Amino acid sequence: LVVATHADQDHLAGLIPVIERYDVTHVIESPFMGEGALSNHWHQVLASTGTNVILCHRGMQVRLGEDLTLHLLHPPANAVHIAETDDNRNSIVLMAVAGRCRVLLTADIDALAEQELLYLGQPLSATLLKVAHHGSKSSSSTAFLDVVDPQLAVISVGEDNSFGHPDRGVLDRLEAVECQVFRTDLHGTIEFITDGQTCWVKSARTWR
Structure with a gap:
């Protein structure tokens, strides 16, 4: 389980390699992740790895x-x-x-x-x-x-x-x-x- 508290660079960017490297089955994230480049990349990685997303x-x-x-x-x-x-x-x-x-x-x-x-x-x-x-x-x-x-x-x-x-x-x-x-x-x-x-x-x- 990984918790993505919000989409600021210093909180989210480091989680992307975690998702890519480890077998993370579920992510809890804020409903306010936005649609910026970092947030979009984050959701692309989640989709490509089949990680389940739960909105907090x-x-x-x-x-x-x-x-x-x-x-x-x-x-x-x-x-x-x-x-x-x-x-x-x-x-x-x-x-x-x-x-x-x-x-x-x-x-x-x-x-x-x-x-x-x-x-x-x-x-x-x-x-x-x-x-x-x-x-x-x-x-x-x-x-x-x-x-x-x-x-x-x-x-x-x-x-x-x-x-x-x-x-x-x-x-x-x-x-x-x-x-x-x-x-x-x-x-x-x-x-x-x-x-x-x-x-x-x-x-x-x-x-x-």
């Missing part, structure tokens, strides 16, 4: 064996795509639940999408948070982090990137909820491991 919407659940369930929290089935900025706002948010461990994966959603999740009372409390939009200042609001209340957070971000991610304010807000933060620009590849009771984090390199 809020309320879906996917069971992966007996011990892991994916709860799709966003976008809603009736979301409206108005502008290119909505690609981030309508990207897939899911909660992976394995026993007592809960992992919230937030793709590139912004503060408005966070507000919607809070307003709807979605179950957001998580052991681990994948910080939205590479730690951009447009996401990870105080209200959102207070409800998620993660013990661990991972920021996927390029070293010395031109966007200035992660934002200092986001790091301060994560510190305020007493969350241990791991960053790919500092720690390299990061693995989250759980047996459903205890959670471990392994990183390619140590940074202090």
Whole structure:
């Protein structure tokens, strides 16, 4: 199973060789993948490999064996795509639940999408948070982090990137909820491991 959260280059392009190389039977994707060159190529590859495509919407659940369930929290089935900025706002948010461990994966959603999740009372409390939009200042609001209340957070971000991610304010807000933060620009590849009771984090390199 592969989840394509949205059609931005940095989220979708790397999935194409995954589909081509491995036997991926199902893909869950956002209903707002658009019709750009990258999205069209993506769908051509899916068609050529016979991969089954499932359009995501809020309320879906996917069971992966007996011990892991994916709860799709966003976008809603009736979301409206108005502008290119909505690609981030309508990207897939899911909660992976394995026993007592809960992992919230937030793709590139912004503060408005966070507000919607809070307003709807979605179950957001998580052991681990994948910080939205590479730690951009447009996401990870105080209200959102207070409800998620993660013990661990991972920021996927390029070293010395031109966007200035992660934002200092986001790091301060994560510190305020007493969350241990791991960053790919500092720690390299990061693995989250759980047996459903205890959670471990392994990183390619140590940074202090």
